[in-house]
Amino acid sequence: MKIISFNLNGIRSAQSKGLAEWVKAQNADILCVQETKAQPNQIETAEFEDMGYVSRLHSAQKPGYSGVALFSKVQFDTVICGIGIDEFDYEGRFIRADFRGVSLINSYFPSGTMGDVRQGVKMKYLDAFYNYTENLKKSQPNIIVCGDFNICHKEIDISKPENKKGVSGFLPEEREWVSKFIDSGFTDSFRHFNKQPDQYTWWSYRAGARKKNLGWRIDYIMTSKPLDAAMQAATIHSDVYMSDHCPISVQLSLK
Numbered sequence: 001m002k003i004i005s006f007n008l009n010g011i012r013s014a015q016s017k018g019l020a021e022w023v024k025a026q027n028a029d030i031l032c033v034q035e036t037k038a039q040p041n042q043i044e045t046a047e048f049e050d051m052g053y054v055s056r057l058h059s060a061q062k063p064g065y066s067g068v069a070l071f072s073k074v075q076f077d078t079v080i081c082g083i084g085i086d087e088f089d090y091e092g093r094f095i096r097a098d099f100r101g102v103s104l105i106n107s108y109f110p111s112g113t114m115g116d117v118r119q120g121v122k123m124k125y126l127d128a129f130y131n132y133t134e135n136l137k138k139s140q141p142n143i144i145v146c147g148d149f150n151i152c153h154k155e156i157d158i159s160k161p162e163n164k165k166g167v168s169g170f171l172p173e174e175r176e177w178v179s180k181f182i183d184s185g186f187t188d189s190f191r192h193f194n195k196q197p198d199q200y201t202w203w204s205y206r207a208g209a210r211k212k213n214l215g216w217r218i219d220y221i222m223t224s225k226p227l228d229a230a231m232q233a234a235t236i237h238s239d240v241y242m243s244d245h246c247p248i249s250v251q252l253s254l255k
Contacts, residue, residue, distance in 0.1 A: 005146035007245035034108035036067035060092035107147040112168035157217035
């Protein structure tokens, strides 16, 4: 099974740049996307449905903002939109689908770059997300978390870390949260296979950052420890230019 996660920075823009064709070429079983920036009636799902995908959408109530979606060839047993807290569910940040004894979570974590208020919202979401997965693990040991965490975990995950001190996305308390989350029983799938530096998933549009590979690795697919043996590969698709992010993927052998 191949699962792709991709912050699109606008699904309509990405579709105009060949998103469906790329997903088809990848032969993905499940596509998790973040930051759709569209209402359900604005998202063209037909091209995915023609390829055998079923769509599940959770948009923000605010037009042109946030939003997550799933496109799957796998039949889901249950789909839950929202983490259960109105403040975050209003922004369309969380969708969970259960299938084949696995819970798949697709989430777009808040950014704190707009100031202290939004940083506070981000930290509150991190606490809520951690508590959610802790409770979920009591009944479901097999969990896959896909999404834009808006956090670089370690210095290897960001270009020129010495210049990023005090910057949201690389704050000590954010990085400590990622460590705590992993220590609670998750594996960073990409780092499970690849320990090399200069591996990023987001680049600023400014100053030719992507051409210079001055980036941040803020997009993750985290898998719970019981799935370690099922992981076969994890990839950052940095050659895909449809967003300021690039897609990431993981391949697992699931019964």
